[in-house]
Every structure is written in structure tokens, then in C-alpha cells.
Amino acid sequence: MTPQESRKLYPYLDTGMIYMNHAACSPLSTPVVEQLNKYIHQRSVTHVENFFDFLPVFELAGKRLANLINAEPERIAWRDNVTSGLNLLAQSLDLKKGDRIIINDLEFPANVYPFLNLQSKGVIVDIVKSVDGKVDLEEIEACIRPETKLLSISQVQFLSGYRANLKKIGELCKANDIIFCVDAIQGAGAVRIDVKDAQIDFLAGGTQKWLMGMQGVGYLYITKELQEKIEPAFVGWTSVNDAWNLLDYNLDLKDDASRFQIGTLSNSGLAAVEASLALMEEIGHDTIEETVIENALFTANKLEEYGFSPLLKNISKENLAGIVTVKIDNAKEIFDELMKKKIVLSEREGMIRFSPHFYNTKDEIEGVVKILSGLQNKFK
Numbered sequence: 001m002t003p004q005e006s007r008k009l010y011p012y013l014d015t016g017m018i019y020m021n022h023a024a025c026s027p028l029s030t031p032v033v034e035q036l037n038k039y040i041h042q043r044s045v046t047h048v049e050n051f052f053d054f055l056p057v058f059e060l061a062g063k064r065l066a067n068l069i070n071a072e073p074e075r076i077a078w079r080d081n082v083t084s085g086l087n088l089l090a091q092s093l094d095l096k097k098g099d100r101i102i103i104n105d106l107e108f109p110a111n112v113y114p115f116l117n118l119q120s121k122g123v124i125v126d127i128v129k130s131v132d133g134k135v136d137l138e139e140i141e142a143c144i145r146p147e148t149k150l151l152s153i154s155q156v157q158f159l160s161g162y163r164a165n166l167k168k169i170g171e172l173c174k175a176n177d178i179i180f181c182v183d184a185i186q187g188a189g190a191v192r193i194d195v196k197d198a199q200i201d202f203l204a205g206g207t208q209k210w211l212m213g214m215q216g217v218g219y220l221y222i223t224k225e226l227q228e229k230i231e232p233a234f235v236g237w238t239s240v241n242d243a244w245n246l247l248d249y250n251l252d253l254k255d256d257a258s259r260f261q262i263g264t265l266s267n268s269g270l271a272a273v274e275a276s277l278a279l280m281e282e283i284g285h286d287t288i289e290e291t292v293i294e295n296a297l298f299t300a301n302k303l304e305e306y307g308f309s310p311l312l313k314n315i316s317k318e319n320l321a322g323i324v325t326v327k328i329d330n331a332k333e334i335f336d337e338l339m340k341k342k343i344v345l346s347e348r349e350g351m352i353r354f355s356p357h358f359y360n361t362k363d364e365i366e367g368v369v370k371i372l373s374g375l376q377n378k379f380k
Helices: 005-009 011-015 030-046 051-069 082-092 113-121 137-143 166-175 224-229 267-283 285-305 331-340 362-378
Strands: 076-079 100-104 124-128 148-154 179-183 202-206 218-222 324-327 346-348 351-354
Touching (some): 005 267, 051 076, 082 179, 082 202, 082 218, 100 137, 113 124, 137 148, 166 179, 218 224, 267 285, 285 324, 285 351, 331 346, 331 362, 351 362
Parallel strands (some): 100 124, 100 148, 148 179, 179 202
Antiparallel strands (some): 076 218, 346 351
């Protein structure tokens, strides 16, 4: 199936809406809705306690996600969101007063507060200053100290759209014995990520954005080596071997990453992301990345053609993903006018953010830019 052939699987398109807000939340495709309807029918009609009926689907979701990021399925654990995963890491590390963590000033708060919270223990958080929406490798390297224990960065920055060179950052972290943590929520599903090639130790993501699944479903990846170095700050009844021996109370943690799944998960959400990942596999992850980047480049070029100023300029494909944000006066008023016209973008920090996915067309993009130009003239 090609990206354009997949358009028939998104019912909202029949309403005349143009949706380019996948960096916030994606629409559900027909295969996802069908999977959810099957799950809900069982829970409401045929088999209310249907966990074991859908267990193969949940397991397949883990395998598909592992395939997406080039990991083994046993290195994946499901959580409820990115913040949950990053808090788990932050609180499980054996950090002492004077130890340091590196983040940067472009991060979404989910990749900031879990680490700032460690300041109460005397941990120092160093914040790399960005330049023109980019986080330069040289600036990161200059921030490293002997006390630096962890570096956390988004694969793709939520506002500027800058895609980090994870491979080079991973090499830098390994050379300095620093734990490398990645927030992948704005990358996974839009562009490829290889946790092994980038030497990533810990990764957290969610399914509601570019993976086109449900809200309230997150995931983490952790290497066996890092898992063995940390003491889980949180455990629950599903963290242990022989979990269904309910009155045994034997804190015998599982050997794989599922020890970090501490209780009941959003099973409907797992069913949804399995169906969404299956569709993406059918289209092809490489094809999706190519199309997403083409759409982003086309968006940036059209915006400049119409006199707008995207945050990222003269950017290479290697540092671009699906997000293009433009500086514009009266952004909130223009956003409201776009919504009235059934055009869904984002208004963030007084700017307008485009985030078209693989099935959006260049005709849609150019049409929206033209309308945006007209609205800008209207509000001058």
C-alpha cells in the first residue's frame, strides 16, 4: 500500500477537514478503529475478562515496536506516557550530590521535570543553550564534566522540529561513560530510529502522535546493561516472575524490561497501536520516513516562498523530521480562523506548527500555506 492509497483509511478526510497536527495527536485509521471495536465488543458482550484473548495482540504490538526501533522485544516495556518512563529512569538511578545531568533548552517539559526533580538530592542539571532551534553537538560536548552521568535529548524537538544526530551523540556518551537517554515521541513513526546503532541506553515514547495510536499508552526501551545497573524505584505485581501466584509475595523481578510494567496497562491502547504499526509496516517505515521528510521540506519551502520565516533554515534532511514551525504575528487569532476553516495545525509559543504525516499531500500543504498567507494579510 502506498501513502496515497492509505488515505481511504482515514474517515475524517471525508468531512473536508485538513489535518496536519500529528505532533500533537493523530487521527485513528480504519484498521485501528476495527481493532478497538473488536476489543470493546468482547469487553461489553462476549467475553468481559478478555485479557488472554488479546494477549497475542499485545505481544505482537511489542514485537512490532521492537522492529521499529531495532530492539529485541524483551527490551521493551509498556508505560502510560513518556513522563512516566523518564521518571522511572530518573528515580531509579543511583545518583549522588554533585552528579550532573545534561538536557537542553528546547525540550518539551516531559524531558525536563523528571531530571529537575533530582536537584533536591543535590544533582546538578546542565542546560545546553540552543542556537536557531538547533542543539549543536559541540555545545553538548562543551557541557560534559567528569561528574556527568546522563544526557537526555529528544530525537526531534517538539517546537523547532530539529532532529538530533543520535549516532554522534551516542558515540560521545559512550566515550565519556554517560548514560544516553532519548525521548522519541516526536520521531518514532515519522523517521527511523536505531537504538543499537545510536548506542542508546534508555528510550521513552508514546503512541498518540506519529504512531497514530491512543493517548495514555507509552513505552520504554532499556538495555540489559543499564537494567542491571539500576534498582527499580517502582515495582508492582506484574514486575515479578510467577505473578499469578498471588499470595506468594516473592519479590523475584523479571529478567527482561517487563519488570518495569508495574500493573494493569491500557489493553485497548495496546490493541490499537498493534493495528497502527501493522499498517505502517505494510506501507513501509522507510517509505514513511521519505514521505514525511519530503512533506516537511515542501512545507518549509512553500512557507518561505510566501514570505514566512520557519524556525529552521538551511537544514539538511538528516536534521529534519515532520515538524515545521513558522514565526507569525497574531498566531492565536490566525489559528482560530484556520480551525473555522477545518484546517488543524498547532499554535505553540505564539507560533504556528505544521506536522503533516505520510498520507498528507503537497496540494493540501500548499493550499494551507496560501490560506495562511491570506490570514496574515488580514490581521496586519
